[in-house]
Amino acid sequence: MTTRLLDIRQGVLSKNDQLAADLRTQFHRAGVLALNFVSSPGTGKTAFIERLMTDLRAKGRTVAALVGDLQTDNDAKRLARSGAPVRQIVTGGNCHLEADMISAHLSDWKLDLSGLDFFIIENVGNLVCPSSYDLGEDVRVVLLSVTEGEDKPLKYPPMFHSADVAVITKMDLAAACEFDRDLARANINEVHPGIRIFETSSKTGQGMGEFIEFLEKCKMQNAKFKN
Amino acid sequence: MTTRLLDIRQGVLSKNDQLAADLRTQFHRAGVLALNFVSSPGTGKTAFIERLMTDLRAKGRTVAALVGDLQTDNDAKRLARSGAPVRQIVTGGNCHLEADMISAHLSDWKLDLSGLDFFIIENVGNLVCPSSYDLGEDVRVVLLSVTEGEDKPLKYPPMFHSADVAVITKMDLAAACEFDRDLARANINEVHPGIRIFETSSKTGQGMGEFIEFLEKCKMQNAKFKN
Numbered sequence: 001m002t003t004r005l006l007d008i009r010q011g012v013l014s015k016n017d018q019l020a021a022d023l024r025t026q027f028h029r030a031g032v033l034a035l036n037f038v039s040s041p042g043t044g045k046t047a048f049i050e051r052l053m054t055d056l057r058a059k060g061r062t063v064a065a066l067v068g069d070l071q072t073d074n075d076a077k078r079l080a081r082s083g084a085p086v087r088q089i090v091t092g093g094n095c096h097l098e099a100d101m102i103s104a105h106l107s108d109w110k111l112d113l114s115g116l117d118f119f120i121i122e123n124v125g126n127l128v129c130p131s132s133y134d135l136g137e138d139v140r141v142v143l144l145s146v147t148e149g150e151d152k153p154l155k156y157p158p159m160f161h162s163a164d165v166a167v168i169t170k171m172d173l174a175a176a177c178e179f180d181r182d183l184a185r186a187n188i189n190e191v192h193p194g195i196r197i198f199e200t201s202s203k204t205g206q207g208m209g210e211f212i213e214f215l216e217k218c219k220m221q222n223a224k225f226k227n
Numbered sequence: 228m229t230t231r232l233l234d235i236r237q238g239v240l241s242k243n244d245q246l247a248a249d250l251r252t253q254f255h256r257a258g259v260l261a262l263n264f265v266s267s268p269g270t271g272k273t274a275f276i277e278r279l280m281t282d283l284r285a286k287g288r289t290v291a292a293l294v295g296d297l298q299t300d301n302d303a304k305r306l307a308r309s310g311a312p313v314r315q316i317v318t319g320g321n322c323h324l325e326a327d328m329i330s331a332h333l334s335d336w337k338l339d340l341s342g343l344d345f346f347i348i349e350n351v352g353n354l355v356c357p358s359s360y361d362l363g364e365d366v367r368v369v370l371l372s373v374t375e376g377e378d379k380p381l382k383y384p385p386m387f388h389s390a391d392v393a394v395i396t397k398m399d400l401a402a403a404c405e406f407d408r409d410l411a412r413a414n415i416n417e418v419h420p421g422i423r424i425f426e427t428s429s430k431t432g433q434g435m436g437e438f439i440e441f442l443e444k445c446k447m448q449n450a451k452f453k454n
Contacts, residue, residue: 040352041354041376042372042374044376069382074378074382095355124355126356128322128353129322145374149268155268155298155301155302157298170374173374173403176403
């Protein structure tokens with residue numbers, strides 16, 4: 001039974017990978033940079049993304065977001081405060097987003113991707129399962145808050161290994177949590193040597209400018225793919 | 228393909244449920260109260276359990292723990308500081324514990340369950356998948372920290388619904404996080420009406436005595452099952 005289960009999982013993953021590759025081509029042709037944000041529940045993904053979208057729009061950039069949760073459209077409502085177009089995917093029981101959910105929502109939404117600079121996907125809060133599912137993004141961003149403990153990268157290596165960049169959130173709480181910055185950075189680097197790490201606070205704005213600069217560079221590098 | 232996958236998942240779950248029922252009988256006959264702790268990564272499960280085990284031992288109670296993580300035996304090392312017997316289950320890629328992992332480790336460990344008052348299982352940090360897997364516990368404890376956001380019960384209802392009791396952790400950080408206690412309690416109650424909620428801090432010890440009193444009552448109620 002284990003073998004059959006593994007075979008079928010493999011099948012599901014290959015289908016997902018194919019759909020993700022199609023999505024990636026679609027994003028590249030439209031000239032939009034697609035981002036997939038992953039973390040534990042409670043790391044502050046939504047607060048970070050709301051701040052990011054607001055700051056991007058203040059700079060005249062266009063952005064839209066697709067948000068995954070097991071239940072509720074709370075996060076979509078929060079992100080919509082930025083003024084950008086936002087849609088919620090309610091996954092029911094599913095602990096992660098898959099490429100077909102992104103395709104289906106994009107197709108139903110009739111969003112003009114070529115009118116966007118950035119397309120943000122906020123994954124379900126889960127530090128394990130979303131690591132296996134490519135959503136066609138160009139940049140996978142893993143977030144870790146100062147309140148979670150510095151050892152999380154060592155305990156959940158696939159997520160930190162599969163991410164392209166890491167963001168430490170809630171830096172405004174670092175002192176209250178006795179956060180060990182050097183240890184956290186060393187642990188992220190142990191699992192993913194050389195990965196770029198941003199230290200941020202959605203409350204104070206720390207690190208947001210630096211992160212936006214990074215996104216702009218990624219977008220410039222991607223321009224070669226455009227139609 | 229979806230149907231085949233679901234059928235097989237159903238099969239895996241039924242097998243798990245049967246194994247869990249066997250474990251429950253084993254725990255009941257030995258007169259040990261089995262607990263399954265579930266939460267996001269970073270909620271403070273290990274800190275809470277270390278404090279709990281230390282406090283229980285100070286009261287002359289016997290306790291052992293089995294700890295699940297994707298990688299590392301960091302948590303087992305931390306819990307072992309309490310002086311109690313502790314074992315680590317490294318799940319590899321698996322995002323949750325299953326009953327057969329508990330059985331296999333118990334059988335290999337040759338732990339005398341009848342010499343124990345409490346047997347603690349610390350699940351993999353994940354607010355989604357562990358909710359579907361009964362481990363034979365008598366009490367499933369879901370933890371939520373004040374830093375995670377008050378809406379988590381609404382966004383991850385299966386975990387809060389399947390738990391027997393809820394513990395709010397890191398109350399010492401409540402002011403720094405502007406934690407809305409009433410809202411958090413209301414959200415837990417919306418998903419699981421009437422569930423008992425403990426407000427705790429592993430740092431200051433707040434609420435630990437009350438939680439231990441609750442465990443002692445559960446243990447007394449379970450005495451009827453003993454050989």
